[in-house]
Structure formats: structure tokens, C-alpha cells
């Protein structure tokens with residue numbers, strides 16, 4: 001399993017948005033099947049965002065894995081296709097249920113179980129996480145952070161206890177520092193400064209792309225958030241073990257794909273841009 005864990009020091013700094021973006025971008029690029037695992041012990045967002053059935057997802061996965069062990073078949077079977085085109089195992093909304101499911105899964109995760117998958121796990125705030133085994137197994141950890149001195153300091157603190165060989169910082173919001181400065185001071189591998197882009201953020205949460213092409217062309221402004229997250233994902237691929245790197249995109253297209261292939265409505269967004 002290639003495992004990319006997305007989390008944050010204290011929460012509320014766009015971890016879920018970044019996880020949805022990285023999973024969507026990887027799915028569009030091709031390569032191993034991508035599963036977004038919502039492993040946030042403070043409760044999930046995807047069930048409400050995408051209106052998926054409460055009884056499925058993480059709770060059912062935990063029950064099945066306890067009986068028969070964790071396998072990639074099981075993980076796939078509990079992933080649902082979200083309207084954005086991403087396959088996801090969603091966490092229950094209630095934090096008590098999410099926490100119980102994650103605690104049951106904690107001893108069952110092993111790196112060699114899902115060789116054929118790219119799992120993007122959204123663990124939420126690391127300080128309250130019940131998915132610490134996932135964090136310790138990660139090939140790459142992406143920490144979503146605010147851009148203030150205080151928020152970056154908390155992020156640096158979190159980086160200090162992460163064992164993953166590659167740690168990237170995805171900054172949302174006002175930031176007075178450059179990416180190189182953040183990489184150097186936080187001892188990170190990579191840093192992306194993500195633009196404020198409510199439209200991309202909404203599309204990642206399943207919002208429909210505006211219908212009128214003219215409106216879309218203006219509103220899109222080339223989806224700066226989607227492109228920034230996609231570029232981060234592409235850079236991070238080189239830090240995955242060689243056997244786990246997805247096939248290069250044969251068309252050489254940046255995400256969102258301009259071919260019309262790939263997840264909806266992201267692909268249709270690009271199709272609209274072409275007109």
C-alpha cells in the first residue's frame with residue numbers, strides 16, 4: 001500500500017480539502033486505484049457532504065476487519081464512489097462512533113496489505129487522532145496548516161514527532177513566508193502555498209460545476225486550488241517507494257484532466273473550460 005496521510009496539528013486548516021484534492025488528482029492521473037480513507041476521530045464530513053449511507057464506510061469496515069482481518073478487498077468493498085468521482089471509506093459523523101471504529105482498526109493496519117492501492121487517509125488533528133498507526137505507517141505525511149507564525153509553529157511541533165520519511169506542508173490562508181523558508185525552518189520536504197479558491201473547495205465537496213460556460217470560464221480562473229494541490233501530489237509521487245509510483249500520465253495533462261476522462265464533475269469542469 002502506498003499510504004499518504006493528511007492531517008493537521010490542531011484541526012480546521014483544510015486537511016479534508018487537501019485529502020480530497022490529492023485523492024482526486026491521483027485518480028485522474030491514473031495508476032493504482034485510489035481510496036480516500038476518512039480516518040478522522042473527531043467525526044467525518046463526507047457522509048453529510050456527499051449524502052452517503054451512514055451504516056456503510058468505516059464502521060462496517062471495522063466490523064468486517066475484526067472478523068476476518070484487513071485486506072485490500074475489504075477496503076475496496078467499503079469504499080463508495082462519491083459524486084466528485086473519488087472512492088472513499090467515510091467516517092461516521094458522530095465522533096464517538098468514529099473513534100470506536102478507528103480504535104478497533106488501529107491494530108489491524110499493516111503496510112503490506114494493500115500493495116495495489118494508493119490510500120489517502122485524512123486523519124484530522126494529530127493531537128486527538130485515534131489513527132496513530134496509520135500515521136506511523138505513512139510513506140508521506142501532508143500537514144495542512146494555517147500560514148500564521150503561531151499556526152506554523154504548531155505544525156513544526158507536529159513534524160517533530162512524525163516518523164514518515166517525507167513530510168509536506170500545505171498552507172491555506174494568509175502567509176507571510178515563502179515555501180522555501182517554510183521547508184527550511186520546519187524541516188519539511190515540500191511546501192505548497194494554496195490559494196484561496198472557494199469554487200475549487202466546493203467542487204471538491206461535490207458541488208456542481210456552474211452550468212453556463214461563460215460564468216464558468218470567469219469563475220474558474222483555472223481552478224487555482226485544484227492545480228496547486230495536483231502539483232503537490234505530483235511532486236510527492238517521487239517520494240513514494242518506486243513500486244508504488246503511479247504510471248506517468250501518458251497525455252501529460254495537469255489535473256483536472258482536459259480529456260473529459262476522470263472523475264465527475266472535475267472532468268466536466270475542464271471540458272467546460274475548453275469551450
Ligand SMILES: Nc1ncnc2c1ncn2[C@@H]1O[C@H](COP(=O)(O)OP(=O)(O)OP(=O)(O)O)[C@@H](O)[C@H]1O
Nearest residue numbers: 011012013014015016017172195196197198201225
Ligand atoms: N483554499 C481554500 N479556499 C477556500 N476555501 C477553502 C480552502 N480550503 C478549505 N476551504 C474551506 O474551508 C473549510 C474548512 O476546510 P476543511 O474542512 O478541509 O478543514 P479541516 O482541516 O478538514 O477541518 P477539521 O479539522 O474540522 O476536519 C471548508 O469549508 C473548505 O471548503
Ligand SMILES: [Mg+2]
Nearest residue numbers: 015016040124
Ligand atoms: Mg477535516
